[in-house]
Amino acid sequence: MENCDFFQDFKANIISQYNDCDAYKLLCSSQNYDPNKELKVEDDMEKVPFITTTLFKKSANMYTKLLRTEPKNLDKWTVSSSTSGDPSIVGRSKQDLLQIKKFVEREGQTLDSTSQYNCVFYPEPEVMRKHKSIQILDKPTESYIGNILDTFSFSENTNFLLHPYKGEFSIDMEDFLEFLKEHDKKNQHISLRGSTLLLYNAVENLKDKMKPFQLGDRCTIHTGGGGWDGKKGSVNLGIKIERSKFVEEVSTFLGVPEENFIDTYSFTENTFPITGHYSKKYKSYLFHIPSWGRVILRDIKTLKPVHKEGQRGLIQMLNAYGTSSFAGASIMVDDIGEIVSEDRCPECGFNGMTIRIIGRVKGSEAKGCGATLNIKEVENV
């Protein structure tokens, strides 16, 4: 992965997936596609058939068919947090999980992972991982977010604010308030991380009752796990959170500069997370696509790739690494992204594709073997 040749590695991965997974081979055959013959140059990656995330849903009952190995070789089933009770179920080996950790480590600087004090709007990684775990074919299910938390090296001084309560979690607001008081006006190297919804709720809850804090410009506010549509797991706010409103309000109340806000985007069926820094100009997070992954945005009606700045499309992620146990090399999700630039971040100069995340397509459903998506309504943000 270091100094990777993404195209060659992706090609090898997709050919292995084609050979290992009959369901994917069937999908390719239905499109008269053979990766052995058709992947000659980089641009050919746009033609690689994708599997939609809806096929990994429990209700689709396909997750065992989307494996590239026998279930006995899996370490666990990673499951998404689901508002509807229909989570995605993705079988992963130890090796594939380790790859996610390597990605997160490579983003250490962007993620400001060396901060001395962490306050986290999630439970402790192990508690999160094992929440509502069941056995499927003799392997445990575990929360995907819990596994992502596990890849992160939190400092010893980390407050995990969520604790098990009546089968769900409750947030320790006293602990949060204490953390804020303890670090107020000290300009220490600290970070607040975790669920967008819970952090937003906590700040909304406190801001009318007390004066703002001043955590300073060495503090990072790192959200992840989505939730901008107001829903995540068992939490449902009933409203969407505008990214600019979130950043402005949290920045004002906690006394942290807006440029210190970052957001991580990924989903259970994908391997490489992407991270965005907040841009005042775009009133959104600008996500950099790292050299070890590719993103293709596809027009929501035609599913053709879009390339121009400002064009929007469904997000397809290409993985060359970390999908040895499941058919995750080419995945389409029902989220919409917008091209900010194909080659350079206009704000920080990062060399590479830069996108914003717009929101989720509503009413999407996979047809047949996931070759197409039926889009009924698009959310405008």
Ligand SMILES: [Zn+2]
């Ligand atoms: Zn940038």
